[in-house]
Amino acid sequence: xxxxxxxxxxxxxxxxxxxxxxxxxxxxxxxxxxxIVGSILAPIVNKPKPIWRPVGEVKNFTIGDTVIVSFIDSxxxxxxxxxxxxAAWLRxxxxxxxxxxxxxCAHLGCPVRWVxxxxxxxxxxxxxxxxxxxxxxxxxxxxxLYNYPVRINNGQVEILTSxxxxxxx
Amino acid sequence: MESLRRAWLWFDDRxxxxxxxxxxxxxxxxxxxASWFYVFGSATxxxxxxxxxxxxxxxxxxxxxxxxxYQSLQYITDQTTFGRxxxxxxxxxxxxMILLIGVHMVRVYLTAAYKxxxxxxxxxxxxxxxxxxIMAFSGQVIRWDQTAVWSTIVASExxxxxxxxxxWVAQFLIGGETIGGxxxxxxxxxxVFIVPALLFLFIGLHLYLVIKNGISEFPKAGKxxxxxxYREEYENLVKKKGIPFWPDAAWRDMVFGFIVITxxxxxxxxxxxxxLGPPPNPSNIDALPVPDWYFVFYFAFLALMPPQMxxxxxxxxxxxxxxxxxxxxxxxxxxxxxxxRRPWAVAIVALTIASISGLWAIGITSPWSPHFDAKPLTTQxxxxxxxxxxxxxxxxxxKGCLYCHTISGHGGERGPNLTYIGDRLSTDEITxxxxxxGLNMPGFGGTLSNxxxxxxxxxxxxxxxxxxxxxxx
Ligand code: FES
Numbered sequence: 243x244x245x246x247x248x249x250x251x252x253x254x255x256x257x258x259x260x261x262x263x264x265x266x267x268x269x270x271x272x273x274x275x276x277x278i279v280g281s282i283l284a285p286i287v288n289k290p291k292p293i294w295r296p297v298g299e300v301k302n303f304t305i306g307d308t309v310i311v312s313f314i315d316s317x318x319x320x321x322x323x324x325x326x327x328x329a330a331w332l333r334x335x336x337x338x339x340x341x342x343x344x345x346x347c348a349h350l351g352c353p354v355r356w357v358x359x360x361x362x363x364x365x366x367x368x369x370x371x372x373x374x375x376x377x378x379x380x381x382x383x384x385x386x387l388y389n390y391p392v393r394i395n396n397g398q399v400e401i402l403t404s405x406x407x408x409x410x411x
Numbered sequence: 412m413e414s415l416r417r418a419w420l421w422f423d424d425r426x427x428x429x430x431x432x433x434x435x436x437x438x439x440x441x442x443x444x445a446s447w448f449y450v451f452g453s454a455t456x457x458x459x460x461x462x463x464x465x466x467x468x469x470x471x472x473x474x475x476x477x478x479x480x481y482q483s484l485q486y487i488t489d490q491t492t493f494g495r496x497x498x499x500x501x502x503x504x505x506x507x508m509i510l511l512i513g514v515h516m517v518r519v520y521l522t523a524a525y526k527x528x529x530x531x532x533x534x535x536x537x538x539x540x541x542x543x544x545i546m547a548f549s550g551q552v553i554r555w556d557q558t559a560v561w562s563t564i565v566a567s568e569x570x571x572x573x574x575x576x577x578x579w580v581a582q583f584l585i586g587g588e589t590i591g592g593x594x595x596x597x598x599x600x601x602x603v604f605i606v607p608a609l610l611f612l613f614i615g616l617h618l619y620l621v622i623k624n625g626i627s628e629f630p631k632a633g634k635x636x637x638x639x640x641y642r643e644e645y646e647n648l649v650k651k652k653g654i655p656f657w658p659d660a661a662w663r664d665m666v667f668g669f670i671v672i673t674x675x676x677x678x679x680x681x682x683x684x685x686x687l688g689p690p691p692n693p694s695n696i697d698a699l700p701v702p703d704w705y706f707v708f709y710f711a712f713l714a715l716m717p718p719q720m721x722x723x724x725x726x727x728x729x730x731x732x733x734x735x736x737x738x739x740x741x742x743x744x745x746x747x748x749x750x751x752r753r754p755w756a757v758a759i760v761a762l763t764i765a766s767i768s769g770l771w772a773i774g775i776t777s778p779w780s781p782h783f784d785a786k787p788l789t790t791q792x793x794x795x796x797x798x799x800x801x802x803x804x805x806x807x808x809x810k811g812c813l814y815c816h817t818i819s820g821h822g823g824e825r826g827p828n829l830t831y832i833g834d835r836l837s838t839d840e841i842t843x844x845x846x847x848x849g850l851n852m853p854g855f856g857g858t859l860s861n862x863x864x865x866x867x868x869x870x871x872x873x874x875x876x877x878x879x880x881x882x883x884x
Contacts, residue, residue: 286579287588299804312694319592323478325560326591329694345696350713351568353696355783360811361858366699367565368714369815369825370778371853379853382718405588406564408571408581411722 272362273411290317294393294400303399308356309376310345316403319409330390330401331356333374343376344388348409354387363387384409415429427470437532439646439653441628445660448522451515453664454671458507459614461672462546465501466603473553475599477592480555481690488684499679505547507675509705512540518758523748524627525637530740531653535617537736542610549602553595553728558686558834560590561700563598564693568733569713572722590693626648626656638745673721699780782816782823792819793870794878803870806863810855826852833875841868 265308294311303309308405311332331343331354343363352367362379363372371380376387391402472491474483486665516536519525525533552559559585559786567581625645632831654660685703689695702710716724750757790796791802807813815825831842845867848854859867 265776268497283583285593286582288587290588310694310696314590315693317587317589317591319477319479321476322592323476324481324690324692325477325594326589327692327694328589328694339588346564346568349568351564352700353698355696357811357814359809360853360855362811362853363779364783364811364814366783369781369851373853373857380848380851382721384718384722401675405582406567406585406590408568409500410571 254259263285284388290405292316292402292404294395294397294402296395296400297330297332298399299397300334300338300394300399301338301397303332305334305336307357308333311399311401313401316405320329328403330399331387332392332399338394338395338398340392342390342392343391344404344407346388346407347383348378348385348387349381349383351406351409384411435622435729436535436623436657437655438622439624439649440660441648441807442652442654443629444626445654445663446629446662446811447667448518448629449660450664450667451511453517453661453667455508455511455515456614457668457672458504458511458675459610461500461504462508463607465497465504466607468497469501470603475553475595477555477595477691480553480595481687484687485556488687495683496676496679498684499682500675501550502684503675503678503682505550506703506705507671508543509547511671512543516540517764521750521753521756522627522630523636523750523756525740525751525759526636526746526748527641527744529620529627530626530744532617532620532738533608533619533740535613537733539610539613539617541734542606542613542734545601545606547703547705549598549606551600553602554685554687555595555691557691557695558688558700559700560691560693562702563590563594563628563697569725573726586718598739626660627748630750632747632749632751633745634748636744636748701777704771707774708770711770711777714777714779715770715773778824778826780823781811781825783814784812785822787813788821790817792821794873794881799866799869801870803866803868803873806859806867807870810859810863810867812867815852819879829874830879831876832872833872833878836871838868838872841871 246357250340261362274371288321290393297311297313300411308331310329312329313330314326314333329345333341333343335341343354345363347354347370349368349370352370354363354365354370354372356362361374363374363376365381369381369391370378370383372383372387373379376389378384378386388404388407390404393400393402419429469487472483472487472494474480484498485675487498489495519536552563563585567584570584571577571581573580584587584597586597628645628648660865669807689697701707712728713721747753787808788804790801793801795801795804807818812824815823817824817828818830836844842864845850845859845864846854846856855864
């Protein structure tokens with residue numbers, strides 16, 4: 243009789259220690275896990291503020307021409323060096339009007355080129371082609387080129403920086 | 412000599428390593444598994460060891476910072492002692508690993524070594540294969556040049572097609588919303604910490620399993636695997652006829668491994684590492700990101716599939732292939748092992764190899780890309796020095812037609828070859844196609860003036876076999 247009691251006591255003691263170990267282990271993992279997983283996922287959550295970047299004086303752009311302009315992206319880290327640069331296709335479409343296209347093809351993101359003779363944007367990767375207004379002319383892109391907001395500020399043309407456009411379904 | 416022996420005895424007494432590892436190294440294996448068909452797994456392991464050694468060496472010199480990695484790569488390649496060779500070995504070693512894993516997988520599949528009781532060997536192998544592919548890609552990215560940057564964008568765009576969470580996955584990959592400071596650091600962490608740790612883990616499991624369940628005997632036709640009796644039969648076989656793994660079976664592994672390592676070293680010495688492209692500047696749009704050779708077939712597959720299906724194939728294609736491979740041992744884990752009795756297995760392998768090499772061959776020339784550097788048509792090819800035909804030929808050069816269409820050997824391959832278009836289509840048909848375009852052809856109705864269009868059509872109509880022969884005389 244006494245032996246039996248002892249065993250069950252032993253068991254409950256053992257069960258208690260088992261629980262304690264699991265709980266403490268799990269708790270430690272969760273406590274440490276939050277900052278670890280959190281900092282790895284942070285870049286997805288933190289949205290950088292779009293910034294207006296000047297790309298040149300209005301008078302330097304010829305009406306009707308589409309040119310490539312480069313500027314610093316919206317979230318440059320101090321050590322990013324040359325990788326913080328990004329580019330866009332800018333067209334002066336009137337005295338005070340500008341229109342700006344992303345260089346990233348809406349198919350898989352390759353850099354599209356403006357072919358002035360044909361007035362088309364062409365993608366080197368899989369032959370995506372866009373008309374001069376950015377709409378799809380041919381090839382695999384499921385949608386037209388993305389636009390960046392442009393404004394004129396004190397005689398300067400400014401582009402609102404944006405994320406790399408990700409084409410989703 | 413004697414003191415060395417005594418030192419070893421002391422060491423073995425305190426650690427027990429000799430007595431712990433000795434039996435597994437000398438464990439008996441089926442005699443017919445000591446064959447040249449069985450050397451690819453160990454060769455992959457040797458190549459992996461080379462990757463670890465060269466990778467750690469490169470880490471001594473490489474700076475994983477988005478702004479400076481490129482310069483450090485230049486420094487490694489051009490200025491350090493042996494750095495060029497080490498980088499070369501690391502690059503060609505990666506190629507060797509991909510190749511050897513492929514051959515090893517085909518061998519295991521053809522001899523059905525994944526059947527009972529070796530299901531977990533196969534599954535851990537599939538995981539190792541996937542990890543190696545991730546290593547290959549991330550390695551290509553931390554070779555931080557222009558192609559690396561644009562490949563990262565293309566990869567994130569592909570990830571972006573995953574339903575619902577696509578954008579998050581894409582931003583997780585590039586470490587934010589733009590390529591920049593965070594991108595390389597993350598890729599570096601995957602490439603040198605996370606994935607290698609997993610590789611070590613799964614290689615350990617893979618090797619442990621080989622010792623636990625034994626090396627599979629070379630299959631005999633008409634001797635199916637029966638889970639009820641297999642283990643007993645295998646043990647009897649090994650007990651009666653087995654030969655010690657070391658050195659009777661292992662010497663072939665050593666010979667082949669030596670050849671592999673020497674080949675990698677020689678290629679690194681002679682060809683060297685892949686040349687660095689222009690610096691990683693996302694504003695440099697003069698880029699055509701082509702992946703390393705082992706991804707070229709997939710690159711071709713992406714380019715060739717019809718756009719309507721592409722999103723599904725891009726996301727679910729690799730998932731399906733991965734799942735099929737993963738679950739293969741559960742689809743069939745008993746029965747015949749000999750390839751002589753498994754015609755389907757042989758057919759699947761043949762078909763896979765054929766389609767991969769076919770896609771690969773197409774991928775090398777990538778005919779779906781416009782050729783921006785196509786040589787313009789000469790007056791000789793145009794066949795006139797003035798007048799409408801000449802002007803039409805010049806428009807053909809100028810309006811981008813040339814990038815996609817070939818005429819007399821000049822131009823791209825995206826669209827049909829137009830060398831003899833005049834024989835095939837009437838004036839009206841040509842006009843209609845230029846104006847309206849088609850699936851892969853932009854409509855030029857809005858951009859061509861009537862005169863330009865007329866000249867272009869006259870020029871194209873003059874592309875006939877007869878005219879071509881006249882001009883070449
Ligand atoms: S990325 Fe432009 S067509 Fe595919």
